[in-house]
Amino acid sequence: xxxxxxxxxxxxxxxxxxxxxxxxxxxxxxxxxxxxxxxxxxxxxxxxxxxxxxxxxxxxxxxxxxxxxxxxxxxxxxxxxxxxxxxxxxxxxxxxxxxxxxxxxxxxxxxxxxxxxxxxxxxxxx
Numbered sequence: 001x002x003x004x005x006x007x008x009x010x011x012x013x014x015x016x017x018x019x020x021x022x023x024x025x026x027x028x029x030x031x032x033x034x035x036x037x038x039x040x041x042x043x044x045x046x047x048x049x050x051x052x053x054x055x056x057x058x059x060x061x062x063x064x065x066x067x068x069x070x071x072x073x074x075x076x077x078x079x080x081x082x083x084x085x086x087x088x089x090x091x092x093x094x095x096x097x098x099x100x101x102x103x104x105x106x107x108x109x110x111x112x113x114x115x116x117x118x119x120x121x122x123x124x125x126x
Contacts (some may be wrong), residue, residue, distance in 0.1 A: 026114070026125045027125055027126070028114075028116060028123035028124065028125045029048065029049070029123060029124065029125075030122070030123055031046050031048050031055075031064070031115075031122045031123060031124040032046050032055075032121075032122045033120055033121060034117055034120045034122055035120070037057060037062055037122060038055055038057045039057060040059060040060055041057065041058060041059065042056075042057055042080070042081060043055065043056040043057070043076060043080070043081060043086050043097075044077050045075060045077030045078060046077070048124060048126055049126060051066070051067070051126070052068075052075070052077065053065070053066070053067055053113065053124060053126070054066065054067040054075075054076040054077035054079075054086065054097075055077070055115075056076075056081060056086045056097035057081075058081055058084050058097060062115060063097035063098055063112060063115070064112065064113040064114070064115050064124050065086070065095065065097055065100050065110055065111065065112045065113065066100070066111045069088040069090065069091075069093050069095070070093075070102070070108050070110060071088065071091055071093045071108075072090055072091060073090075074089055074091065074093070075089065075090075076095060082094070084096075084097075085097070085103055093105070093108075095110060097112070098112065099112065100112040113126050
C-alpha cells in the first residue's frame with residue numbers, strides 16, 4: 001500500500017482492511033458509505049457515537065480524525081484542505097490528517113482513527 005499509515009484509506013479500493021495492530025481486538029463501526037466520502041482535497045463531518053469525526057480526503061487518501069480544533073473548538077470537517085493539511089475554518093490552524101499533529105504548535109495533537117472499507121461501507125475504529 002505504499003507505506004500509508006493505518007489511519008488512511010484509499011476510497012477507490014473495493015476492500016480495505018487497516019488496523020492499528022492486527023493482533024488486537026478492534027471495534028470498527030459503520031461511519032458512512034463509500035459513495036458519501038468527501039471528494040478529493042475536501043473534508044467532511046460524520047457523526048459517530050457521541051462525537052463527530054472529520055474525514056479528510058487528501059489526493060485520494062482518506063483519513064479519520066477528531067473534528068474539533070484544539071484552538072477554539074472549530075469544526076475541522078467544514079474546513080478546507082491546503083497543502084495536504086486540514087485547515088480549521090475558524091482561525092486557520094492546520095492539522096496533519098495522517099498524524100493529528102498541528103502544523104504550527106508542536107504540543108497540539110488530535111486523535112486519528114483507523115478506517116477500513118468493506119462491501120461499500122466505511123468503518124472506523126473509535
